[in-house]
Amino acid sequence: MKVAVIGCGYWGPNLVRNFVQSNKVDEVTCCDRDQQRLDHMRKLYPMIKTTQNFKELLDQPDLDGVAVATPVYTHFPIAREFLQHGKHVFIEKPFTHSIETAAELIKLAEEKQRILMVGHTFEYTAAVTKIRELIGNGELGKLLYINCTRVNLGLFQPDINVVWDLAPHDLSIIMYVTKEVPLTVNSQGKAHFHPEIEDVAITTLHFKGGLVAFIHNSWLDPNKIRRTTFVGTKKMLVYDDIETQEKIKIYDKGLTVPPYYDTFADFQFSYRYGDIYIPRLDDFEPLRKQITHFLECIEHGCQPLTDGYSGLRVVSILEAANTSIKNGGKATPVRFPSEMRKHMDLNKEVGLTKQWGGLRGAAVH
Ligand SMILES: NC(=O)c1ccc[n+]([C@@H]2O[C@H](COP(=O)([O-])OP(=O)(O)OC[C@H]3O[C@@H](n4cnc5c(N)ncnc54)[C@H](O)[C@@H]3O)[C@@H](O)[C@H]2O)c1
Known part of the structure; x- marks a missing residue:
């Protein structure tokens, strides 16, 4: 697969490393507005491609997916453009800066039948x-x-x-x-x-x-x-x-x-x-597992464990917390778009439901 990481500041390089080391990935492009960050990434991984402008990637037909690791307020506009151009999108936490933008990305990903995943690493x-x-x-x-x-x-x-x-x-x-x-x-x-x-x-x-x-x-x-x-x-x-x-x-x-x-x-x-x-725990890098999961979801058309709804639930609570802070700690209900309310019930097992079959190269609607 061919993938790109948008934002190579503090956290993005961890995503780049895992994509570069994945045997499912043939080509990684790093995108950052800051040329110094791109020079640094190329020193670490001489085989990568780089660009300062993510818009140059939108029309690349063989680009499968992107990971967005830019500041929170830029998640929505960047992810929206890639989804509109039929790319699968992974977004770092927190998913977006508001409930409305989170819901819009979920609807767009469903309409375009693209994977939308959030970096809830834990x-x-x-x-x-x-x-x-x-x-x-x-x-x-x-x-x-x-x-x-x-x-x-x-x-x-x-x-x-x-x-x-x-x-x-x-x-x-x-x-x-x-x-x-x-x-x-x-x-x-x-x-x-x-x-x-x-x-x-x-x-x-x-x-x-x-x-x-x-x-x-x-x-x-x-x-x-x-x-x-x-x-x-x-x-x-x-x-x-x-x-x-x-x-x-x-x-x-x-x-x-x-x-x-x-x-x-x-x-x-x-x-x-x-x-x-003290239970014994398996030893592996969670980020590796997360990135592999994103690539497998693209490959097999599975709903990610940490999908857009998972991102929306977190954003809804963050918004309620912000409102409460501004009101001196007043109890604030967690708001959820009415058409998405059923996704507040987590008692149904969270799992990998096969959705659309393999998505690589699938038609973009
Ligand atoms: N999963 C985790 O444990 C974890 C840990 C740290 C940060 N994060 C998340 O990662 C994201 C990035 O955080 P960070 O600490 O790396 O931020 P940062 O400020 O260090 O890096 C962001 C980078 O994005 C670049 N950028 C900004 N706008 C851009 C644009 N339009 N196009 C291209 N590049 C652009 C900046 O030049 C910068 O290099 C945030 O959402 C943060 O919450 C997740």
Whole structure:
């Protein structure tokens, strides 16, 4: 296949490396407005083609797909043009900057029968796959709450706040492992350096069955922390993505409330301090798996695991969080376009449904 990566700043080169190393890809074109970035990419991979203008790629008949790794506000206009020209599109997280633009891309991809995939990288990790399996088979019991911490010092973004920058990963992980979409969101944030661009925020998600999730995102923290705690009625699980070997620890800890009691003196919780179990996880690069999945979806015409709807769900929550921040943390419902509401129900198994058969060279409508 022939592919292009649009945007070769901080993250794009990771996508380029995986495309170059894939045995499914014959040709990679790097596109960036900045010639210095293209010179740098050519030093790393002398065989690649380069261009400063993505419009030069639109009419190339043998270009199969593109990956967009540019700043968030440019995702929609760039992806729309490639879809309109019949190319398959992978977009980095967050999918787009608004619910309306996300819905428009989904409709366009369906109309053109092209693959539309979002870079929710964590859904391709061994750790998150394992957590989904453990929660799914009831290992933790009923989930009571989730606590996510994703903080570090910088990188400050000029056009989006810390929630749009860091929370997409937490949101995609939470929805993937619980198979639930929150109903309402409260978020409180503070902009210390750029007016209107919050650099620290705490977001709370409320789910239908009573589950609650707290997400702490910050660009102003001395430590890089990537930790999520899942507390269930039977067990507790801590996922630390900074750990190299022992990313998941399952604690056989919990408490039992006595069924009845007469006086306060009788009232005593019974705490359980059991073993800690560290499951073995397969060792692979999630980004490699994600890029291979994109190429296989093009090859076989499959719906990606992280499709446009997955992107839309995250964008809908980000919008609700932003509205809540502007209203001092007020509870804000998660909005979803009415014709797409059925995609808020994740209880149907997320899987690879064959859609249109092989898509390489298929007619563009
Ligand atoms: N999946 C992940 O874990 C992950 C990690 C980091 C960033 N990202 C995402 O990747 C995207 C890019 O982030 P980044 O940190 O690499 O940004 P960046 O600013 O470092 O790089 C963006 C690049 O895009 C180029 N660019 C901008 N507009 C362009 C245009 N119209 N045509 C061609 N090139 C253009 C810029 O010159 C720049 O080199 C964002 O959506 C970000 O959220 C994802």
